């Protein structure tokens with residue numbers, strides 16, 4: 001990958017100052033904190049080195065692809081199982097974007113999608129992609145009434161917390177409304193942690209949510225989606241470091 005980065009850096013260095021760079025991740029990283037930076041040139045910040053760019057692209061690829069892809073499959077499956085939720089979601093799409101299905105979706109649009117936000121939250125609660133996170137206590141502490149010595153290794157069970165009847169009513173049911181302000185439902189602190197928490201919380205969470213919401217709008221505003229056969233009544237799931245959807249067949253038909 002380093003070769004590709006070096007080659008592209010040379011190409012960009014040889015470009016005329018008014019020539020446009022691409023909007024892909026590599027070009028954005030190569031021009032960050034340089035006079036070509038589209039978000040403005042800040043001389044006080046050094047440009048990224050080839051090694052730093054390589055590390056960022058590797059990290060985004062490892063941590064950002066399977067996670068987002070599988071979350072998308074599970075969200076589609078949950079939606080298809082709940083036609084009333086799809087109907088309300090489509091109403092929200094029409095309210096915010098109108099009926100022009102070619103209308104581009106902006107980040108500002110996404111912020112208005114409160115029901116879709118609730119769908120995504122509920123979807124990541126019902127099927128918690130990363131069910132556990134390891135931690136190591138740096139100091140002696142008491143957690144849940146249990147005394148832990150410093151340097152104790154332990155696991156945070158996201159999935160167990162997300163399915164605990166102590167914190168969630170009907171925890172196995174898919175009810176996006178529980179995340180809406182209108183229902184006045186209090187979500188207790190630290191009971192909703194699909195992206196972890198604290199200093200190691202997922203740094204890709206906003207990017208993942210923006211991608212997932214955009215994809216769901218694009219899919220459901222233009223297509224009807226249904227599960228194909230018995231295989232897909234339940235998606236096939238296997239656990240590696242995250243839950244992976246290994247098989248799910250859907251039929252996608254244009255609505256118009």
Ligand code: HEM
Pocket residue numbers: 059060063064065067068071129130133134194195196197198199200201202203204205207208209
């Ligand atoms: C729906 C999609 C995603 C889910 C459910 C998810 C979930 C998580 C979780 C649970 C953690 C561990 C947090 C902790 O230990 O407290 C994590 C860490 C991380 N995620 Fe994500 N993630 C997603 C998407 C992404 C994307 C798109 C990127 C990058 C573009 C990304 C980059 C990372 C990185 C680099 C870490 C390690 C952070 C650290 O240890 O300091 N993730 N993610």
